[in-house]
Amino acid sequence: MAGIGLAGGIGLLVLSARDESFGGLTPQAVLAVVLVWSFVASGLIASWRGHETRLGLLMIYTGFAILVGALLQFTPSSLLHTIGIWLANAWLILFALFLLSFPHGRLEERRDRLLLVPFVVALVPLMLLWFLFWDAETAPGNAFLVWNKPGVAEGIDWTQRAIIAGGALALTGVLVGRWLHASPSLRRSLTPIVVGGAATVLSSAIVILDAVRGRSTDALDFVLLGTLIAVPLAVLADMLRARLAHSAVGELVLELSADPAPANPRDALARALHDPSLRLAYWLPDFETYADGSGRRVEVRPEPGRTTTLVNRGGKPLAALIHDASLQMEPALLDAVVAAAGIALENGRLESELRARVEELRRSRARIVEVTQTERRRLERDLHDGAQQRLVTLALQLGRLETELASRPDALPLLREARRELEQSLRELRELARGIHPAVVTERGLSVALHDLASRAAVPVELGVELDARPPEAVELAAYYLVSESLTNVAKHAQASCASVEVTRENGRLVVEVLDDGCGGASTQAGSGLRGLEDRVEALGGQVQVWSPHGGGTRIRAEIPYR
Numbered sequence: 001m002a003g004i005g006l007a008g009g010i011g012l013l014v015l016s017a018r019d020e021s022f023g024g025l026t027p028q029a030v031l032a033v034v035l036v037w038s039f040v041a042s043g044l045i046a047s048w049r050g051h052e053t054r055l056g057l058l059m060i061y062t063g064f065a066i067l068v069g070a071l072l073q074f075t076p077s078s079l080l081h082t083i084g085i086w087l088a089n090a091w092l093i094l095f096a097l098f099l100l101s102f103p104h105g106r107l108e109e110r111r112d113r114l115l116l117v118p119f120v121v122a123l124v125p126l127m128l129l130w131f132l133f134w135d136a137e138t139a140p141g142n143a144f145l146v147w148n149k150p151g152v153a154e155g156i157d158w159t160q161r162a163i164i165a166g167g168a169l170a171l172t173g174v175l176v177g178r179w180l181h182a183s184p185s186l187r188r189s190l191t192p193i194v195v196g197g198a199a200t201v202l203s204s205a206i207v208i209l210d211a212v213r214g215r216s217t218d219a220l221d222f223v224l225l226g227t228l229i230a231v232p233l234a235v236l237a238d239m240l241r242a243r244l245a246h247s248a249v250g251e252l253v254l255e256l257s258a259d260p261a262p263a264n265p266r267d268a269l270a271r272a273l274h275d276p277s278l279r280l281a282y283w284l285p286d287f288e289t290y291a292d293g294s295g296r297r298v299e300v301r302p303e304p305g306r307t308t309t310l311v312n313r314g315g316k317p318l319a320a321l322i323h324d325a326s327l328q329m330e331p332a333l334l335d336a337v338v339a340a341a342g343i344a345l346e347n348g349r350l351e352s353e354l355r356a357r358v359e360e361l362r363r364s365r366a367r368i369v370e371v372t373q374t375e376r377r378r379l380e381r382d383l384h385d386g387a388q389q390r391l392v393t394l395a396l397q398l399g400r401l402e403t404e405l406a407s408r409p410d411a412l413p414l415l416r417e418a419r420r421e422l423e424q425s426l427r428e429l430r431e432l433a434r435g436i437h438p439a440v441v442t443e444r445g446l447s448v449a450l451h452d453l454a455s456r457a458a459v460p461v462e463l464g465v466e467l468d469a470r471p472p473e474a475v476e477l478a479a480y481y482l483v484s485e486s487l488t489n490v491a492k493h494a495q496a497s498c499a500s501v502e503v504t505r506e507n508g509r510l511v512v513e514v515l516d517d518g519c520g521g522a523s524t525q526a527g528s529g530l531r532g533l534e535d536r537v538e539a540l541g542g543q544v545q546v547w548s549p550h551g552g553g554t555r556i557r558a559e560i561p562y563r
Contacts, residue, residue, distance in 0.1 A: 001060065008067045009033040010547035015074045031225040032070065039063030042232035046239055054105020056096040059449050077425065078140040080130060090123045092164070096171055102193045102235070109203045115174060118167025120159040130156040165204035172197035181304075191232030193510065199227040266293065273335045275324045278472035281318035291319055295355030311338050395423065438480055444477040448502060453484055458491035459516075461498040475562045478540055482533050486514040486556050489530070494518025494554060507541070512558045522548035522556070530556070538563055 012033055017025035043059030065087050072084025074402040096119050100112040131144035179190045206220045258389040281290035281298040290298045300308055300320050311319040323337070392554040418523050441449040447465040453463040472477065483501055490496050496518030504511050522530065523546070534544040542560035 002040065002044055005037060005063065005067065009036050009225075012067065012070050017325070019074060027190040028221050028225065031222070032066070036063045036067045036234045037231050038229050039066070041235040041521050045236055048396075055101065055103060055235075056105075058094060058105060059235075062091055062094040062098055062231075065094055078143040081140045082143040086123075086127055086131075089127065092200065092203070093119045094168070095196070099171065099175060099193050099196045099200075103189060111174070115171050116166065117330055118163045118170070122163040122167070126156055126163070132161065151368055160239075161204065164186070165201070168197070168200040168204045173202050189238050192231050192238070195227060195234070196231040199224060199231065202227065247251060252507075269321065269337060273321075277324060281320045283319060285316075287428065291355075294344060294357070309338070312390050322447075344451055352475065395476065396405060419482055438477070438484075441476050441480050442473060445470050446503070448480055449476075449480050450483055450503065452503065453480075453487060457487045457499070459496055460498045461487065462498070465503045466500070467503065467510075471505075471560075471562050474540060475510050475560050478536050478542070478560055479510060479558070481511055481536065481557050482544070483529060484558070486554075487534050488518075489554075490516045490518060493522070494520075496553070508561055508563065510558075510560045510562060512556075512560075514556045515553065517553045520548045520550045520552045520554055522546055522554045 010033075013025060013029065017030040040063035043056040043061075043063065046056030047057060048056075069084050069087030069089075069091065072080045072087065075081055075399045093116065096116055096205045097107075100115060107116075127145070130153055131142055132146045133149040134142055134158065135145055135148045136142040136151070139264070154399065172194070176188070179187055179194045182190055195279050197482040200559065202220070206224055266278060269280060270276055270278040279292075279298070281300060282293055283289075287297075291299050292298050299322075300322065302308075303322070306322055309321040309323045310317065311321065340410050371487065438449055440452055450463055450465060454463045458509050471479075483503075487499065487501075490499050494516050496516035499514065499516040500514045502511075530544070530546065537544050537558050537560055540560050540562075542558060544557050544558045546554070549554045
């Protein structure tokens with residue numbers, strides 16, 4: 001086919017040079033041959049790529065339609081000459097089909113089929129009707145002439161021009177719309193197609209202008225031919241660029257062979273596929289969902305301009321690549337990249353599953369803390385509304401009884417001792433209730449609660465609280481318990497003379513620091529009160545650090561993230 005196209009183009013140039021009735025060997029004739037060669041050559045190369053065979057065949061058909069139409073016009077046979085005139089116009093149908101079916105070589109929407117209708121109507125039935133009334137007036141003549149009616153032929157001719165011009169405008173509008181809504185990567189591939197649509201509009205305009213003026217416009221002819229030649233060449237260049245992109249698979253293999261378990265295989269895949277927007281999600285069978293590298297759930301659903309390629313290994317889901325829709329034009333590249341990255345994807349899936357389990361464990365700890373806190377709040381409320389209230393009532397009753405028995409000195413000491421024991425029990429019960437759940441934190445906030453703690457501490461406490469707003473209750477409670485336990489340790493073990501507490505917010509975190517000048521030696525090992533507080537803080541995504549050298553005092557710093 002390449003040989004036929006080359007020979008046919010050379011033959012057309014020779015015939016043009018020998019036949020002055022067609023204007024001789026003009027620049028337009030040379031450009032027309034170049035146009036034929038560009039379509040045929042680009043189509044053949046595209047066909048070699050396998051999945052672009054349909055598109056390649058459309059380009060080949062378009063090129064040969066132009067070539068055969070031009071060659072047949074040099075034959076002495078009136079039938080072949082007339083068919084040549086028809087092909088010299090009808091190639092626009094194939095060209096429009098090529099533009100609408102890019103990149104897969106087939107029409108995928110009903111609207112695309114409707115856009116072909118104006119070209120088919122104008123260039124098939126109306127063209128045949130035109131032949132019935134049009135007299136060529138020169139040899140070899142019109143083989144289909146039935147009635148020589150110049151007025152009728154001219155009316156049909158103008159109808160054809162109007163229909164083709166309208167169809168070209170509609171076609172170009174649709175192509176421009178596709179280009180505007182395409183992703184940057186796909187837009188690059190669609191650019192020559194939009195240019196081709198513009199060329200059909202330009203062709204219609206030139207035909208109408210030439211008919212009005214009665215002569216051709218050389219400058220516009222050159223622009224039109226140059227634009228048409230650029231379309232298949234630009235499509236071919238984009239195909240070759242995609243072919244060169246396959247070399248990135250080799251680089252990916254080398255990169256993964258050096259590190260079969262990269263920290264982030266998404267970056268390597270994005271470079272190999274030339275898609276910076278690539279998202280990678282791993283299938284976690286135990287959770288029955290997709291997740292990213294950090295273990296967070298990922299919704300795999302259709303998105304405009306995006307598509308999803310599912311990766312299986314051993315017949316089971318492994319991962320999903322969410323990428324630019326233009327990569328669907330390169331299934332071989334996608335398959336090669338996925339195959340090369342198989343081990344890395346498996347390692348990444350295991351890492352994601354581990355992170356998901358860690359995250360689930362963190363959430364589980366947070367839920368346990370929340371449930372525990374709820375139970376603490378309920379128990380504190382029950383103590384306050386139940387036993388504590390009854391003890392208060394009993395204390396009042398003892399007070400009244402003491403007043404009534406004032407005349408019996410022998411009973412007063414017993415009553416007073418009972419009141420002292422009752423008041424001590426009430427104080428202990430209040431301390432117990434406060435330890436179970438500090439209601440002051442819930443009701444009045446962390447700052448007030450810490451001032452209350454500092455006022456009751458065994459050593460002087462320098463307190464500084466700088467918060468622009470109240471943190472969530474869970475964060476406040478964790479900070480309160482941390483300060484409370486730390487000041488309790490200061491009183492019981494540190495042998496300190498003073499302490500300080502600082503509470504601030506830094507970079508979206510509540511930062512709590514407690515310092516004392518005691519003997520040091522504090523620990524967060526199992527069994528200590530700080531160990532439980534550390535678990536509480538870590539359940540909220542925070543961390544606790546303790547510096548307590550012997551003889552150097554103790555510094556406790558906690559950071560708890562919150563919004």
